[in-house]
Amino acid sequence: MRIAVGQMDLLVGNVDENLIRIRDILEKAEKADVDVLVLPELCNSGYAFKNISEAISSAEPIPEGPVSRGLLTWSGGGRLVVAGICERTPEGLYNSAMAVANGEHIATYHKIHLFLNEKEWFLPGQEVPPVIDYKGYQFGLMVCFDWAFPEVTRVLTLNGAQVILHPANLVLPYCQDAMITRSIENRVFTATANRVGTERGLAFSGASQITDVKGNRIAKMNTKETGLVWADIEPSLADDKSITERNDVLADRRPSLYRRLTQDD
């Protein structure tokens, strides 16, 4: 199975231009014959909104919005795409990861850990991060700052994810290395699709990457380029949770001992 991460520069508030840039990535991904494509967080809207009006006017409903429709059409060729979408809903905006496959919308994840000023624009998600099935393999969804909470990758793994699909707009310098640890501690593949460029003084760190179940970077981009990289993976390798011949990263857990001593968690 060929999995790709698309690294992009985007223009905040300019959905039309962003859609052109997304189509460019989709063309490249089609030529590379990828099965699974991850695009950055908020790839329809850009990131650093100046006010709530700009956030709202850049947002779109899933799956009716223009970027959603473009991705749905592209996925019709038997592909899975997970993209970060600035999502407009009747109750407000969400920082979402939309999953579409084979021309159908199969899941939307509302980011549960909002970063910095995202707390101004977005409602926090209220659902457990989802694991979706595609061609019999299991893909977990998380968005950007979710990396900082080991509980997210862990619960995706416990819920069956073999591959973590991770749209991002990374500002802090820690995530790419942390995802190595996430791979190792869960024996899962991870695919982080990041932004490059700057928006209103906020610099994105690029270095999009794919890791294998042993924490090796099997595909990576530099901190500036746009485009995509891919790797051919066998997701079922994530079913073997052995970190040594006698240690299993899930079976060796001691959940009854992971508790606060003074209050319920």
Added chain:
Amino acid sequence: MRIAVGQMDLLVGNVDENLIRIRDILEKAEKADVDVLVLPELCNSGYAFKNISEAISSAEPIPEGPVSRGLLTWSGGGRLVVAGICERTPEGLYNSAMAVANGEHIATYHKIHLFLNEKEWFLPGQEVPPVIDYKGYQFGLMVCFDWAFPEVTRVLTLNGAQVILHPANLVLPYCQDAMITRSIENRVFTATANRVGTERGLAFSGASQITDVKGNRIAKMNTKETGLVWADIEPSLADDKSITERNDVLADRRPSLYRRLTQDD
């Protein structure tokens, strides 16, 4: 507060020689005027036992055994020392971290995640990893392979630990980098005291280190040397859990969403 990690080569099964080497580290630590010292896992016994008899004959009761007594005496000068001890108890052996301060035995942690052949020799711990108070600061105890389970550092942090004291005999290559992630995701200091050398074909990776709350390595050793390094830290910096001006690594957690969808954890 000056915190040190002692990096050692040891001889499996030779408690007398190991005690000599421990005394050498204690002398160096006294000269360096350290307040808190961490020694490697199983520093009384060595690691790669050939059979259970060797494990038993290398073990000692806490705090009556020879290494325990030596550390108790040394700690009488107003110091805290945490050392990995091959511990003999009426019910069997434990891979333990013993904490002694000011000439008193204050805590023993029985390792809860046993690595490889440790499962042959040791009983698994049945208690939540402890957090101990020393001079008004809070220190969490974990041992070696506990690094692979993010739940351990997390629960130590939730239980108030400002500094993680981590005796180790590291064989896998991942831990030193993973502890950077552990520091960042919990905003805690960590101090990993590792082995060097080889025992019966098993090579230990050295590179003992101390990290600050932002995941910087503020002291480190190479993969071969023995001795100690130290850093002067202010443990209360770990009370600030801000990773950005609007994000707090504990307050931003969403525990109700970290759950299995199909079974209780």
